[in-house]
C-alpha cells in the first residue's frame with residue numbers, strides 16, 4: 001500500500017460515474033489499485049471506502065472514492081468492511097507506507113521462486129490488524145483462490161522485483177563513480193518514485209507498480225540507504 005495525496009475536491013456536485021471525476025481519481029492514485037498496487041489503466045473500478053450499502057450518504061463523497069482493480073474489488077468483503085471495529089487503514093489519511101511492510105518469502109530450494117507474500121506491521125492496533133488481514137486476502141488469497149490466480153500474480157510482481165534487483169546489482173558492482181553508474185542510479189530512482197508512472201505509462205520494466213515491495217528492499221538493506229532519500 002502506498003500513501004495517496006488526494007487532489008482538491010472538484011467544484012460542484014460530484015457523480016462518481018463522470019468521466020472527468022474518474023480521470024482525476026486515476027491520476028491521484030497513480031493508475032494503481034490502492035490495495036494490490038497493480039496498474040489499472042483499462043480494467044478498473046471505483047471503490048467506496050465506506051460501502052454504498054452501509055454509508056449511502058457517502059456514495060459521491062470525494063474522500064470516499066478509491067481506485068481499485070476488479071480482482072481486489074471481488075475479494076474485498078463488502079458487507080463488513082469499515083463497519084465499527086472492522087476499519088482498515090486509509091492510504092489517503094494514514095501513513096500506510098511506514099505502517100505496513102510487504103516482502104516476498106522465497107522457496108528454500110529455489111531462491112527465485114516466491115512462496116508467499118509476507119505482510120507485517122510493527123504496530124498492532126486494531127485498524128492495522130484488520131488491514132493486514134485484508135492484504136493477506138488480497139495477496140495470498142486465503143479462501144479466495146478462485147478469484148485470482150495467485151501464482152500468476154506472484155510471477156507478475158516477482159518479475160518486477162527481480163528486474164529491480166538486477167539494476168541494483170549492476171549499480172553496486174561498479175566501484176568508481178562514473179557516468180554509467182550515475183545513469184543506473186537514475187534508473188533505480190525511477191523505480192522508486194511514484195511520479196515515474198506519468199513518464200513511463202505502458203512500459204512494463206520501469207513502471208512503479210508494486211512500489212512498496214521495491215522500497216522495502218531498499219529499507220531492509222543498510223547498503224542501499226542512499227536511495228531512501230528519493231522516496232516521494
Ligand SMILES: [Zn+2]
Nearest residue numbers: 033036069072
Ligand atoms: Zn488490486
